[in-house]
Amino acid sequence: MNSLPLPTLYSLQHCPYAMRARLGLLMAEKKVMLKAVVTKNKPEEMLAISPKGTVPVLIIEGLDEGALEAGSEVKNESAENAKQPKIIDESLDIMLWALNINDPDDLLLSQTPDxxxxxxxxxxxxxxxxxxxxxxxxxxxxxxxxxxxxxxxxxxxxxxxxxxxxxxxxxxxxxxxxxxxxxxxxxxxxxxxxxxxxxxxxxxxxxxxxxxxxxxxxLFSRVMKKFPLYLETGEAYPFG
Missing domain, CATH: 1.20.1050.10 (Glutathione S-transferase Yfyf (Class Pi); Chain A, domain 2)
Structure with missing residues (x-):
């Protein structure tokens, strides 16, 4: 049985929203392939997936565990679209998606309902x-x-x-x-x-x-690790 590919994260190093997403992924121990971008030169493929053109953007291939947990920003949610990639393009929704899969430090404070x-x-x-x-x-x-x-x-x-x-x-x-x-x-x-x-x-x-x-x-040092730009190398790098 072939395992699903790792999710892909488009990220900008110093963007606070992208930093937020990376923090959530690290705290959830969720590994992704990171594509580093800059504001003035965004990959056309990213803009095609998320036309608003802001980072972070997370792409989840296949019916990944917990992929439907992130709420309104997850596209193609139905089971019949399971083979289509799920797109999460809001930083908070990326955090919630990751922590709903794995929350070892109970950051969602599950024992306190309110x-x-x-x-x-x-x-x-x-x-x-x-x-x-x-x-x-x-x-x-x-x-x-x-x-x-x-x-x-x-x-x-x-x-x-x-x-x-x-x-x-x-x-x-x-x-x-x-x-x-x-x-x-x-x-x-x-x-x-x-x-x-x-x-x-x-x-x-x-x-x-x-x-x-x-x-x-x-943790913060890991969050701020600098990666080569995707448009210069064509490479994504493991993160998390």
Whole structure:
């Protein structure tokens, strides 16, 4: 019996959404073949599969275990289409797909029924509210706009909420790691890098330590491993 090919992941090294997907895959111990891309030169095959043109994009060949767990972003879900590849092109859905197959650290907090909806709501807020504000803050800093401080303060509402959570327990949802910690990590990292001097003096010592612990971990080094570009080599590389 022939085994199914490994899923293929199109990824951009420093994109926070792609980082989120890679974190989920590593925590689920799910191996994929990674094709590294850059924003300005995306493979035509990737654009044909996912026309919105953003990373990450995960392609699952055949009826892979758990492939139907990721929700609305999985295409061709029915059993009669089992031979068609499944496409997941949202970072959170890639995390959920992988962790629904294997979650050795119980990042989905399966013993606490109301935990997952809370985490998903906070991740939604991060993606829909905090991330756009963060982009405006980054832009204001880059171009020395006089709105920089105001935009940073708007971002701080979410940052303050995370600091409060960390004042109550070691991680964002409790005293063990969760989906929420890894889903938000790349975006807090971005926030910290906009104005490093301000961040190091900011009133968020618990968040600083939380972020430092993640960035210093062997896991994060694996997440940020650099691969040759797919369009230059034509090669995909094992990841996870």
């Amino acid at each position: 935990a997952l909806p809370i985490m998903l709501e906070l991740i939604k807020y991060n993606d829909k509210v905090f991330k756009p504000l963060l982009e405006q803050y980054k832009d204001a800093k880059r171009y020395h706009k006089d709105t920089e401080a105001e935009l940073r303060q708007q971002c701080e509402g979410f940052i303050q909420d995370l600091e409060l959570r960390l004042s109550q327990h070691q991680y964002l949802m409790g005293d063990s790691l969760s989906l929420l910690d890894f889903a938000l990590l790349p975006f807090v990292r971005q926030f910290a890098r906009v104005d490093r001097h301000w961040y190091l003096q900011s009133p968020y010592p618990l968040l600083r330590q939380w972020l430092k612990n993640h960035l210093d971990s062997p």
